[in-house]
Amino acid sequence: MQPGTGGFAEVYAEHVTPVWRYVRLRVPADADAEDVTSQVFERAIRSWSGYDGTRGSVGGWLMGIARHTVADWWRRHGRELPTDLAASGLGEGVADDDPEGEALRRLGADEVRRRLGHLTAREREALALRFGSELTSPQIAELLGITPSAARMLVHRAVGRLREVMGDE
Template sequence: MDGGFEGVYREHVTPLWRYVRLRVPSDADAEDVISEVFVAAMKSWDRYDPAAGTVGAWLTGIARHNVAGWWRRNGREIPSEHVGSDRVEPGDGPETAALRRIADDEVRAHLSVLTERERDAVALRFGARLSSPEIGAALGISAPAARMLVYRAVAKLRKEVVA
């Protein structure tokens, strides 16, 4: 890959951050986890084997491991200081930023109806923007099974949001 590890970072940091942000309670936590992901990736870069899968899938595996570690260290209850999102996109005015925070909180609240595996599949698909084969590889299932898992999770979310 052109640009070495710096190029890998630039290409993958945003989708990985989206994935991690869907899996942990706050932007600050996501930033901490992403930092850990890229430190671990840099340390093991010489052991990355392109024959075993894409760089994105490899980094996603590291991210999944670090998200699990975050939850082990911090418990399953979300501290009250983490309620609410501090994500603001470039160009957002104050009203847009406020609406984005509300929408993010509502989506995360509805994710609680999903199983852990379903949340992970949805985060991989819509956060990391992985394909069904990549999700399948990350979760140890076939691409069609990954596609069905995401489909059913989205249907469950749709039902919850409409209710």
């Protein structure tokens, strides 16, 4: 796929669903996911002329933008979350420095996001990429800057942890 706004219409049509699914697993509410998904495509179309097909797939490029946009969203909205989250008692066994996980556990609009909130940020990211965007382990590895076997192990650990969370309920 070569840069050009015409080509971007095809990219958008093909990738809007995986981007939406990834983003939805990463933020607490669907309304937030809609905002973030819109921002992802606004950013993508602005930088489409700079996309270099030799450096990776267009899907990977879009997911990179999605990851940064989600991170920016949390930077902006993390401060606006209720201040009693830390004292909610829902964060047992989870690192204290994970406000995103805390917010998902507390404010997640559905079961899947509340359960993902019990995972570490890295595990959550891996599962959102594997199950939301349906990327393969090598693609996840490329995005996260790790080896494919490390990506597989990360997903393995995350699924194991999710089983524990579901078992504890």
